[in-house]
Amino acid sequence: MSNATTAHSVVEPSSTSKRIAGFIVILYAVITMVPLAWIFLTSIKSPPDSISYPPKIVFQPTLEGYCNLFTTRTRQTPEYIQSLGPPTSTCDEITRSRNMVIAGPSNYWPRFTNSMVIAFGSTFLAVFLGTLAAYGFSRFRVPLADDLLFFILSTRMMPPIAVAIPIYLMYRELGLSDTALGMILLYTAVNVSLAVWLLKGFIDEIPREYEEAAMIDGYTRLQAFRKVVLPQATTGIAATAIFCLIFAWNEYAFAVLLTSGTAQTAPPFIPTIIGEGGMDWPAVAAGTTIFLVPILVFTILLRKQLLRGITFGAVRK
Amino acid sequence: MTDTNTTIMDKATERMVHATPMSLARRVRGLSDRAIAWLFIAPTILLLLAINIFPLIWAVRLSFTNYRANRPNAVVEGVGLTNYQRVLNDPDIWIAMQTTAHFVFWTIILQTLIGFSLAYLIDRKFKGHAFWTTVILIPMMLSPAVVGNFWRFLYQPQIGLFNYIVSYATGVPPSSFEMLGAVSLAPWSIIIVDTWMWTPYVMLICLAGLRSIPDYIYEAAEVDRASAWRQFWSITIPMALPFIMLAVLFRGIENFKMFDMVMLLTGGGPGSTTEVASITLKREAFESWRTGRASSFAIILFVAVFGLANIYVKALNKVKQR
Numbered sequence: 001m002s003n004a005t006t007a008h009s010v011v012e013p014s015s016t017s018k019r020i021a022g023f024i025v026i027l028y029a030v031i032t033m034v035p036l037a038w039i040f041l042t043s044i045k046s047p048p049d050s051i052s053y054p055p056k057i058v059f060q061p062t063l064e065g066y067c068n069l070f071t072t073r074t075r076q077t078p079e080y081i082q083s084l085g086p087p088t089s090t091c092d093e094i095t096r097s098r099n100m101v102i103a104g105p106s107n108y109w110p111r112f113t114n115s116m117v118i119a120f121g122s123t124f125l126a127v128f129l130g131t132l133a134a135y136g137f138s139r140f141r142v143p144l145a146d147d148l149l150f151f152i153l154s155t156r157m158m159p160p161i162a163v164a165i166p167i168y169l170m171y172r173e174l175g176l177s178d179t180a181l182g183m184i185l186l187y188t189a190v191n192v193s194l195a196v197w198l199l200k201g202f203i204d205e206i207p208r209e210y211e212e213a214a215m216i217d218g219y220t221r222l223q224a225f226r227k228v229v230l231p232q233a234t235t236g237i238a239a240t241a242i243f244c245l246i247f248a249w250n251e252y253a254f255a256v257l258l259t260s261g262t263a264q265t266a267p268p269f270i271p272t273i274i275g276e277g278g279m280d281w282p283a284v285a286a287g288t289t290i291f292l293v294p295i296l297v298f299t300i301l302l303r304k305q306l307l308r309g310i311t312f313g314a315v316r317k
Numbered sequence: 318m319t320d321t322n323t324t325i326m327d328k329a330t331e332r333m334v335h336a337t338p339m340s341l342a343r344r345v346r347g348l349s350d351r352a353i354a355w356l357f358i359a360p361t362i363l364l365l366l367a368i369n370i371f372p373l374i375w376a377v378r379l380s381f382t383n384y385r386a387n388r389p390n391a392v393v394e395g396v397g398l399t400n401y402q403r404v405l406n407d408p409d410i411w412i413a414m415q416t417t418a419h420f421v422f423w424t425i426i427l428q429t430l431i432g433f434s435l436a437y438l439i440d441r442k443f444k445g446h447a448f449w450t451t452v453i454l455i456p457m458m459l460s461p462a463v464v465g466n467f468w469r470f471l472y473q474p475q476i477g478l479f480n481y482i483v484s485y486a487t488g489v490p491p492s493s494f495e496m497l498g499a500v501s502l503a504p505w506s507i508i509i510v511d512t513w514m515w516t517p518y519v520m521l522i523c524l525a526g527l528r529s530i531p532d533y534i535y536e537a538a539e540v541d542r543a544s545a546w547r548q549f550w551s552i553t554i555p556m557a558l559p560f561i562m563l564a565v566l567f568r569g570i571e572n573f574k575m576f577d578m579v580m581l582l583t584g585g586g587p588g589s590t591t592e593v594a595s596i597t598l599k600r601e602a603f604e605s606w607r608t609g610r611a612s613s614f615a616i617i618l619f620v621a622v623f624g625l626a627n628i629y630v631k632a633l634n635k636v637k638q639r
Contacts, residue, residue, distance in 0.1 A: 013441040022443030028435060029452040032513060036455070038478050039467050051476045053491075129361045136357035140350055150630055152361070155369040157626040159574035161598045162615035165608065166372030166379070169386060189368035192361050221353055252462030252577035253595075257603060271466040271581055281470050288467050292459055299458040303451045307521055310457075311563065314633040315525045 039292070042285035050281045065282030067091035068275060069108050069290075073100040075276075108287055111269040115291075117180050118265055119248040122187035127241045129188070130195025131233070135225060137196065138203040139211075149197070153312065156193040160253035168258060180263045186254055191244040194312065198243065201313030202236025203229065239305040242298050249295065266291050373619070380613035387606040400613035410614065412589070413597040419504060420511075420593055421572045425565055427512045432519025433561065437553075439520070440527045450524075457517045465581040468510045472496040472582075500590045503583050507591055510578060515571075519564040526560025526636075527553065559636045566629045570622060594618060 013021070042050050044061040047068075073095055081101065087093040095102050133152075137145055167186060168177070176182030210232065211224040219227065230237075256268040270287045274280060299306075307315050348356070380400055384393045404410055435453065439446050456464070471479040475492045484491035496506040530552065538548045576595035579585065585592035585600075592600075598618065602611035 018441050018443040021438035021441035022445070022449075025435060025438050025443070025446070025449050025453070028431075029449045032453060032456060032517075034478075035464070035468065035471060035513070038471065042470070051473075053475055053481075055476065055478050055481050129364060132357040133361040136354045140354035142354055142358060148358070148362070150627075152365065153630060154623060154626045155365050157570055157622050157629075158369065158373075159576075159595060159598070159615070159618050159622055161574075161576060161595045161602065162376070162619050163369065163372065165386075165602045165612055165615055166375040167368070168603075169379075169608075170372055170375065172386075185364075185368060189364055192364060196361060221348070221350060246458060250460035250462070252460065252580075256462075256580075257599070267460050267462045267577075270463050279470070284470070285467065288463055291463055295458050295460070296455065299455055300451060303454065306454060307525055310518060310567075311522065311525075311636075312633060314563075314637045315522065315560070 036292075039285050039288050042281055043289045045282050045285075047275065047280060047282055050285075062094065063090060064094050065280075065286035067094050068280055068283040069273065069286040070106055071095070071102045072104050072106050073098075074103045075100050106273075107269060108266075108273070111264055111266045112290070114180060114259075114263055115249060115265040115267075118183045118187060118263070119245050121180070121184040122191060122248045123241050123244040125184065125188040126191035126195045126244045127199075127237060129192050130199050130240065131230075131237060133192070133196045134199035134203050135229065138200050139208065149200075152193045152196050156190055161257070164254055164257045167254075171258060178259050178261055178263045183255070183259060183263055183265070186258070187248040187251065190251075191247055194247070194309075195240050195244060197312040198240045198309060199233070199236055199313075201308065201316070202233050202240075205236075206232045239302060239309065242302050243309040246295055246298060376612045376615055379609050380616050382609045384609045385606045386602075386608040396609065400610045401617070403610060404614045404617060409589070410594075410597060413592050413594050416504070416589075416591065417573060417575075417593040420508065420575065420591075421569055423508045424511045424515070424572050425568055427508065428516045428519045428568060429561065429565060431512065432516045432564065433523045433557075435516070435520045436523035436527055439524055450521075454517045454521060456514045459514070460577075461514060462577040462581050464514065465510060465578040468506075469497065469582060472506055474498075497583050498587055500587055503587055503591045507579055507582055510582065511572065511575070514578075515568060519561075519568065522560050522564040523557060526557035529560070529636075530556045559632065563629075563632045563636055566625065566632055570625045570629060573625070574618070574622060 041057075043065045044063070045056070045059055046062045046064050049056050049059045050065075067090070071091060076099060078099060081096050081099065084096075084101070087096055092102060136142060137149060142148065171177045171179075171182050174182075176185070206229055210228050211219075211221075214224040214228045215221065250267065251265070252267040255265045259265065259268065266287070270284060270291065273284050273287055275283060302309065381395055381397060382393050383396050385391060439450055468479075471477050472495075474480055474495045477491075477496075479496065480491040480494065483489065483494075494502060496502050534552055534556075535548060538552060543551070574595055575593055576599070579591055579593055579596055580599075583591045585596040595618075598611060598614055601607050601614060605611075
């Protein structure tokens, strides 16, 4: 034991080299966070502050960006605004101070809801189908298994625009254009390949003996799958689901080509947020911040499984 | 006597077993393993056939016609291989391929160099390395479209933070250069964002590679008094190479078909200086509506990606850990 520790200390980096390494890595991490910090800062700036030169780091924070993100506004004369009663909300007050009144809700919330429906719907389907297929590939001798698995993965590698051309025509024929169902099916098809590959890795790790013991006790294969394998695979299924969710949440190419109105998701919508006379950057930043926060949370939850997820389950640690 | 007794007992047990609901369940749902295997795998395969393969076959068929999606009622004629000939002889498409190659080349070089260096430094296991690794990983999880859209703001000549920082560091006035608007800078504006976003990906895989090298190899090298330089080139690099290759291949495939970030940052402009293959394809298919011709270009791209994917899967199997 003591022998092992001494042997290890031979390759242990010196404390100076550790300190230098730490300094460079932390410096990189801080630089890499600047754009994200700037998104958040811009979201709490007023429009004039957001486009001032030099860029302002100290400023009076305001919720104007968030108000503008969720509302549409019309310009009014000061006399008209004075004739109105007292403002009903903070947003109302901010809007009036700019000589405008709130005309109604913007499209951001419906688009955000679409993103949620499509992301959760496709994730559920992909994980459901993926778990079954992964179990099939993991436990049974499937003829041409390697070819099928390669086929499944290769579908994910296809260039989205190349796939979108025939999908566009097919959806037009089937009436699936610009529908949540169409997008859910499409994202399920893209995600199921990741789900199969990842989950096969997780299920391969569960010893077959568990099911065999259950089957000797009188369980059928299906019961053993449900009551023994599934509970064991929960972590893997959760990690896979988060990966699928993130893909569907972030996807842009299919969304921008195949949705335009009712089923449009947030990524193609956010760049179209404009204010009077150009981009309303605080509103865009607010929309971006709200959109990114769930992914930030998921990334932190997933950090131990990330490597596995990005290599389709090939690299585990 | 005992013999008959046993048989009677056996028969009774058998009868009891048959009478229980368990055995009923077994008869109804006791599918053979083979049947279950197919029952489990078939839905996935069917979905992929319907959403991926069937449309692909459709695209192959369209690629031999002059079909235009914006004129569904026009007479469609077969044109043989004309579309393929035109695409392969179109100078614009070759320029787009060159733009793509330039983009793929530089992003891979930068991401591999920075990503590997970071991984090497993180592998020094300084205090707090796990936390900072997670921080570094954040950009790659975000939506390239949504974040790319915001980078457009950072790149604004007068008000953008990027120009301000560059001007602060070099002394050039911030409005003297336009990252997105200048022909010479626009490709680099995309390369910078892509590198910012995807270096963590390469870093994470390289880190796995470095951690897969067992300590005893370094210990043996220490015993043989191999210099740190020598150890790096004859142990670290060769042993991490399969992982580096895996990261490079995947980034290569992803950037070969890059669409969203370019679309949001420059839209292919100025002119067509940043028009990568996917943008050209999108213009052909959804702006010029030459569906037949776009399909043939799509098939050509697909064959290229399919070839790369094949190599990628071999690389995956090489680093696969049991």
